[in-house]
Amino acid sequence: xxxxxxxxxxxxxxxxxxxxxxxxxxxxxxxxxxxxxxxxxxxxxxxxxxxxxxxxxxxxxxxxxxxxxxxxxxxxxxxxxxxxxxxxxxxxxxxxxxxxxxxxxxxxxxxxxxxxxxxxxxxxxxxxxxxxxxxxxxxxxxxxxxxxxxxxxxxxxxxxxxxxxxxxxxxxxxxxxxxxxxxxxxxxxxxxxxxxxxxxxxxxxxxxxxxxxxxxxxxxxxxxxxxxxxxxxxxxxxxxxxxxxxxxxxxxxxxx
Amino acid sequence: xxxxxxxxxxxxxxxxxxxxxxxxxxxxxxxxxxxxxxxxxxxxxxxxxxxxxxxxxxxxxxxxxxxxxxxxxxxxxxxxxxxxxxxxxxxxxxxxxxxxxxxxxxxxxxxxxxxxxxxxxxxxxxxxxxxxxxxxxxxxxxxxxxxxxxxxxxxxxxxxxxxxxxxxxxxxxxxxxxxx
Numbered sequence: 001x002x003x004x005x006x007x008x009x010x011x012x013x014x015x016x017x018x019x020x021x022x023x024x025x026x027x028x029x030x031x032x033x034x035x036x037x038x039x040x041x042x043x044x045x046x047x048x049x050x051x052x053x054x055x056x057x058x059x060x061x062x063x064x065x066x067x068x069x070x071x072x073x074x075x076x077x078x079x080x081x082x083x084x085x086x087x088x089x090x091x092x093x094x095x096x097x098x099x100x101x102x103x104x105x106x107x108x109x110x111x112x113x114x115x116x117x118x119x120x121x122x123x124x125x126x127x128x129x130x131x132x133x134x135x136x137x138x139x140x141x142x143x144x145x146x147x148x149x150x151x152x153x154x155x156x157x158x159x160x161x162x163x164x165x166x167x168x169x170x171x172x173x174x175x176x177x178x179x180x181x182x183x184x185x186x187x188x189x190x191x192x193x194x195x196x197x198x199x200x201x202x203x204x205x206x207x208x209x210x211x212x213x214x215x216x217x218x219x220x221x222x223x224x225x226x227x228x229x230x231x232x233x234x235x236x237x238x239x240x241x242x243x244x245x246x247x248x249x250x251x252x253x254x255x256x
Numbered sequence: 257x258x259x260x261x262x263x264x265x266x267x268x269x270x271x272x273x274x275x276x277x278x279x280x281x282x283x284x285x286x287x288x289x290x291x292x293x294x295x296x297x298x299x300x301x302x303x304x305x306x307x308x309x310x311x312x313x314x315x316x317x318x319x320x321x322x323x324x325x326x327x328x329x330x331x332x333x334x335x336x337x338x339x340x341x342x343x344x345x346x347x348x349x350x351x352x353x354x355x356x357x358x359x360x361x362x363x364x365x366x367x368x369x370x371x372x373x374x375x376x377x378x379x380x381x382x383x384x385x386x387x388x389x390x391x392x393x394x395x396x397x398x399x400x401x402x403x404x405x406x407x408x409x410x411x412x413x414x415x416x417x418x419x420x421x422x423x424x425x426x427x428x429x430x431x432x433x434x435x436x
Contacts, residue, residue: 053372058289066310076272
């Protein structure tokens with residue numbers, strides 16, 4: 001039988017919570033009580049075994065999955081569009097008027113677009129999702145390999161662009177039935193980074209290790225981003241499949 | 257980027273700097289993944305829960321109070337996501353009340369607990385409330401007060417749960433064959 005007071009002291013000892021006097025008291029007790037000694041030793045063995053357990057490395061695709069799941073403009077839009085107005089109205093203590101005012105502006109802009117058919121360039125379209133790329137980057141891109149496929153099952157146009165550490169694949173697809181596009185990278189120096197498609201797009205991307213599988217139907221436009229750690233431009237293997245059958249494949253490289 | 261404090265990265269993120277969140281993700285993805293994995297013991301489920309955790313963190317960054325430690329906040333979200341998942345799945349082995357109230361067996365002792373798999377198995381036999389204190393205390397080396405903050409319980413509750421959890425874990429390991 002172990003005195004409950006000493007059971008608590010054992011727990012506190014292995015947590016490093018005992019004072020020197022309490023530690024001394026405990027050690028004197030366990031020397032005289034074999035049952036307490038066993039319990040103390042068991043906990044020490046258990047905790048040292050846990051200490052020896054290695055940390056698990058998360059799957060490589062986890063980071064890309066997270067970045068692909070968030071709206072990168074969530075805070076950017078707030079800052080650039082409405083933050084000043086909101087601060088102004090907050091300072092007046094009339095936040096609800098801020099929403100009414102903002103809604104009025106939004107309705108006005110929409111009316112302008114509707115009635116005057118304003119052209120909004122796709123680069124400025126905030127409805128695009130999944131980007132982590134800076135708006136300055138496109139100016140630094142060099143064109144890489146491209147392909148143009150015209151088959152009964154699918155029409156595809158793909159252009160690669162290379163920057164220092166970023167590889168972009170811009171893909172236009174037309175397919176009456178679903179097709180899959182596999183993007184394969186080496187997974188070490190180059191890995192998937194982000195994915196964009198226009199709002200309402202039907203594309204579905206699954207990233208698994210070094211392969212990104214895009215499923216698409218109809219007329220769609222996509223942009224995929226890959227991170228190239230070497231900055232020297234790595235190969236990007238692309239395959240277009242339908243029902244498991246390869247329709248087209250090509251290895252794309254930068255143009256040095 | 258790694259030299260910057262969490263608070264600065266959060267501030268930059270709220271100012272619209274997308275790279276700042278990537279910095280937080282790089283810093284905490286392994287830790288969060290490991291906490292979640294120890295709770296659910298399944299790599300794919302841990303990946304899903306870790307992803308959900310970071311999305312929640314990102315979407316609620318404005319709610320983060322910089323007076324508190326960012327990692328405590330992210331741990332709290334990860335733990336809650338894990339507990340929600342476990343509650344939904346109801347696949348946890350119920351706490352063996354006999355073990356919780358058992359008296360110590362003087363003939364039993366742990367020897368040669370060399371396989372992490374055995375510890376993982378026994379950890380999964382604890383109810384989530386007990387498992388989480390073992391994970392935070394012994395896998396993440398967090399002190400009582402931080403565990404209390406993460407779990408929203410008083411410090412004395414953390415201690416009593418931790419002591420009970422160790423006792424149960426020892427019993428399960430002994431039942432697995434770690435006996436003299």
